[in-house]
Amino acid sequence: MQRLHLIEKLRVPLMLAPSLLILTLLFVGGLVVGLGQSLGYMPVIGLNNFTLRHYVDVLTDNNFLQSLWVTFRIAFFSTLFSTVLAVAFALILRETFVGSQLSTFMFQVPLPIPHLVAANGIVLLVTQSGLIARLLATVGLLNSPSDFPVLVFDRAGIAIILTYLWKEVPFIGLVVLAVLKSVGPEFEELARTLGAGRWQRFWFVLMPLILPGIVSTSIIVFAFIFASYEIPLLLGVRFPTTLPVWAFNNYRDPDLNLRPEAMAVSIILTVISIILLVAYRRLARYAVTA
Amino acid sequence: MNKSWRWLAVIIIIVAVLAPLIPQLIWSFTFRWYFPSLLPGVWGTQAWEYVFSKSSRVGEGLINSLNLALVTSLFSIAVGLPAARALALYEFRGKSLVEWLLMVPIIVPGIVVIMGIHILFIRYRLTGTFLGVMLIHLIPCIPYMILVMSGVFANYGTALEDTARTLGASSLQTFWYVTLPGILPGLLVATMFTFLISWSQYVTTFLIGGGRIITLPLVLFPFIGGANHAAAAAISLVFVAPALAVLIFISRSLATESSIMGGFGRL
Numbered sequence: 001m002q003r004l005h006l007i008e009k010l011r012v013p014l015m016l017a018p019s020l021l022i023l024t025l026l027f028v029g030g031l032v033v034g035l036g037q038s039l040g041y042m043p044v045i046g047l048n049n050f051t052l053r054h055y056v057d058v059l060t061d062n063n064f065l066q067s068l069w070v071t072f073r074i075a076f077f078s079t080l081f082s083t084v085l086a087v088a089f090a091l092i093l094r095e096t097f098v099g100s101q102l103s104t105f106m107f108q109v110p111l112p113i114p115h116l117v118a119a120n121g122i123v124l125l126v127t128q129s130g131l132i133a134r135l136l137a138t139v140g141l142l143n144s145p146s147d148f149p150v151l152v153f154d155r156a157g158i159a160i161i162l163t164y165l166w167k168e169v170p171f172i173g174l175v176v177l178a179v180l181k182s183v184g185p186e187f188e189e190l191a192r193t194l195g196a197g198r199w200q201r202f203w204f205v206l207m208p209l210i211l212p213g214i215v216s217t218s219i220i221v222f223a224f225i226f227a228s229y230e231i232p233l234l235l236g237v238r239f240p241t242t243l244p245v246w247a248f249n250n251y252r253d254p255d256l257n258l259r260p261e262a263m264a265v266s267i268i269l270t271v272i273s274i275i276l277l278v279a280y281r282r283l284a285r286y287a288v289t290a
Numbered sequence: 291m292n293k294s295w296r297w298l299a300v301i302i303i304i305v306a307v308l309a310p311l312i313p314q315l316i317w318s319f320t321f322r323w324y325f326p327s328l329l330p331g332v333w334g335t336q337a338w339e340y341v342f343s344k345s346s347r348v349g350e351g352l353i354n355s356l357n358l359a360l361v362t363s364l365f366s367i368a369v370g371l372p373a374a375r376a377l378a379l380y381e382f383r384g385k386s387l388v389e390w391l392l393m394v395p396i397i398v399p400g401i402v403v404i405m406g407i408h409i410l411f412i413r414y415r416l417t418g419t420f421l422g423v424m425l426i427h428l429i430p431c432i433p434y435m436i437l438v439m440s441g442v443f444a445n446y447g448t449a450l451e452d453t454a455r456t457l458g459a460s461s462l463q464t465f466w467y468v469t470l471p472g473i474l475p476g477l478l479v480a481t482m483f484t485f486l487i488s489w490s491q492y493v494t495t496f497l498i499g500g501g502r503i504i505t506l507p508l509v510l511f512p513f514i515g516g517a518n519h520a521a522a523a524a525i526s527l528v529f530v531a532p533a534l535a536v537l538i539f540i541s542r543s544l545a546t547e548s549s550i551m552g553g554f555g556r557l
Contacts, residue, residue, distance in 0.1 A: 012380050015372035019392055019432055022369060026429055027395060027403055034406030044409075092299045103300045104545050106307050111544075112482065112533035114490035116507055120514045120526045121310025124317060129325045131313045137326030145325055152515070166310060174544065175554045182548035216554050220396055227399030230492050234514045244401055248493070251405055266402040273399050 038263035045256050054264040063240055068272070071242040074157045075226040078164035083218050085165070086172035087210070091202075093173075094180040104177075111170045119163045119231050126151040126159055152235055159235040164225055172217040179213045180206070215284040219277050226273050243269045311530075317523035337520035341528060346521075348528055351506040356532070358420070358495075358505065359488040362427045366484040367477070370435030377436065378443035396433045400494075403429065408497045418502035426494045431484040438483060441553025442476030475543035479550045482536050489533065 036042075040051040058064055093104050110118065125131050128145035136142040152159040183206075191205045229244040236242065241249070243265055250262035317323070321334030341348045376382075377389060395403075407426060408417070416422030450472065454464045470477075492507040499505070506529045513522035543550060 012376050012382050015376035016388060018369035019373040019436065020388065022425075022428060023395065023432060024391060026407060026425065029410055030403035030406030032406065033409050034402035037406070037409070038402075089299065089303065092296060095296075097296060099300050103303050105541055106303050108537060108541055108544055109307050109534070112486050112537045113530055114486075114507065114533065116490070116492065116510050116514060117314075117526045117530045118310060120510070120522050121314050123515055124313035124519060124523065125310050131309075134326050134328050138328050142326070166306070175551045177545075178548040178551035181546075182552060213552065213554060220554070223397050223399055227401045229401070230511070234511075244399075247401060247405075263402065263405060266399075266405060270399050270402055274397075277397065 034263050035267065037260050038267050040260050042256070042260065047260075054260040055268070058261060058264045058268060063246075066240040067243050067246055070157070070236075070240050071226060071232075071244070071269070074160055074164075074232065074242065075222050078161045078168065078225050079218050079222040081161070082165055082168040082221060083172055083214060085169045086217075087176055087214065089169065090173045090176035090180055090210075091206075093177055107170050107173060109170070110166050111174065113167070115163065115167055115228075115231055116234075118166050119159075119234055122159050122163045122166065123152055123235065126162065153237055155237055157232070157236055160231050163231055163235065164221075168221045168225075172214065172221065175213045175217050176210050179210050183209050211284065211287070215281060219280065222280075223273055223277060226276075227269060314523040314526050317519045318527055320520050320523075334520075337524035340521055341524045346525070347504055347509055348506070348525055351504050351509040352528065354503055355489055355505040355507075358424060358427060358503075359485045362424050362431050362488040363481050363484040365424070365428060366431040366435040367481060370432050370480075371439060371477075373432075374436045374439035375443050378440040379448060392436050393433055395429050396437065400429065404494055404497060411498055417498055418500040420503060422498045423495055423503050426498045427488040427491055429494075430487050434483045434487060435480050438480035438550060438553045439473070439476060441549050442473050442480075445549035446472045475540075476550045478540050479543055482540050485536065486533060 038054060040047055040049060040054060089107060093100060093107060123130070127133070128148045128150065130148075133142060133145055133148040136148070142148060151162075187205050187209075188201050191201045196204065227244050229242075229248050232242040233245050233248075236245070247262045247265040247269065250258040250265070253259075316330065318337050319333050319335065320330040321336055322332040323330035340346050373392060377385070377392070404426065411417045411422050411426075416425065446469075450468050451464050454468045455461075459467070490507060491505070492511060495503060495505050496508060499508070506525070510522070510525045510529055513525060516522065537544075
């Protein structure tokens with residue numbers, strides 16, 4: 001009887017242990033080493049003293065604010081547009097109509113496709129000699145590629161944002177769609193009998209139901225884009241770069257003395273990301289209770 | 291909802307989804323394609339010949355990518371499934387802390403961690419090894435497995451399992467005949483997520499693989515935005531094919547089982 005009791009007691013810890021062990025060992029291990037290097041502690045190249053110099057260097061760098069702004073702008077607009085479009089499409093796809101099954105399937109297609117494939121496709125679509133420019137030239141709206149606006153390697157990061165939109169709209173949309181389908185039409189019909197208009201039904205009935213899903217997924221999307229490296233490197237301008245590109249370029253440099261700065265940039269990036277997301281979540285909670 | 295609005299939305303979805311895929315399909319069979327022709331002047335299979343040649347390393351990348359994604363997914367199931375069940379069905383002290391620890395890699399940018407782990411892995415000789423790359427892929431994969439499956443477990447509940455146990459089924463029988471069939475659609479979707487997360491990794495494989503583990507994203511990367519559109523398109527299509535095949539399998543459960551995608555709302 002005593003043994004059975006012990007097994008019961010150990011059950012939950014045993015179920016959790018493998019995941020917790022792997023994630024905390026890797027995650028905390030990596031974080032501690034990264035933090036140490038950002039503080040200038042790098043025994044491999046003879047740096048044994050802790051210093052805040054690299055943080056000061058990064059924060060006082062003339063390009064820092066510009067890079068931060070570019071990083072934030074891309075992540076913010078990608079997330080905002082993705083979320084709005086996702087909710088709009090989810091509202092349409094929740095109903096059953098001729099072609100709704102096909103549309104839902106098509107809507108899912110970008111979900112499994114890697115970001116790099118999306119980026120490659122967007123490039124071939126929107127460069128100055130891309131498919132869209134060719135279509136416009138065919139119908140006579142365009143004479144030469146230079147008449148087409150620069151959308152790749154541009155300062156506004158249009159191609160980067162388009163790539164993220166293509167990938168993230170279905171992700172957020174499918175989560176919202178799942179919630180909408182599980183709710184059913186009862187609440188809305190009740191609201192309608194009580195005299196609520198279409199806009200009121202959306203804002204006061206559906207919105208509170210889908211808001212947790214919207215907040216969670218937009219947090220995931222923002223955090224992912226804010227720290228991602230590949231797409232801004234491939235489709236963005238060389239200057240000003242985003243913070244992750246700055247960090248990784250420094251990190252990959254053969255000169256090991258640039259590594260503490262790379263780590264400092266990444267840690268500043270992480271802290272800013274967490275502050276923004278905590279503030280956003282607070283705001284969303286406040287909006288629900290208000 | 292107004293009918294014409296609905297049709298407009300359907301057309302937008304179909305056109306927008308296909309738009310970046312169609313030029314890749316055309317380019318992969320292109321030899322010469324000058325502006326402003328809508329279709330290539332000279333078609334050709336040179337890009338595909340390059341893809342199938344040994345020097346392109348596409349074959350090697352494909353095999354490595356598949357192996358990594360499969361092993362990472364199996365590992366994520368093995369460690370993530372019990373954790374998801376514990377979080378969904380048991381109350382215990384420190385639960386919110388545990389939940390937070392397991393979800394942290396989804397929300398906290400991995401950039402510091404990846405670079406820090408790179409240094410650790412150099413010390414423990416894990417860079418350039420399959421094991422090292424798999425371990426780093428596990429960091430984003432395990433949390434997604436737990437996130438999706440804890441939603442599925444919570445939705446499935448324990449009523450059916452309790453009935454089976456009362457009727458004399460062993461715990462193994464209960465799992466195999468009652469629990470597994472119930473959670474299978476969710477498990478397939480969660481496994482698809484982990485497979486695709488591993489499948490799409492670039493930076494982590496690049497750093498930890500140290501040039502010795504070549505995967506498809508590493509092969510494709512240098513071609514994007516470059517001059518050789520045909521090769522970029524053909525490699526890209528090889529990279530996308532398994533992902534689309536996976537979707538066809540799970541598309542239905544993705545659309546009909548609300549607990550699966552709805553799980554993301556619990557974060």
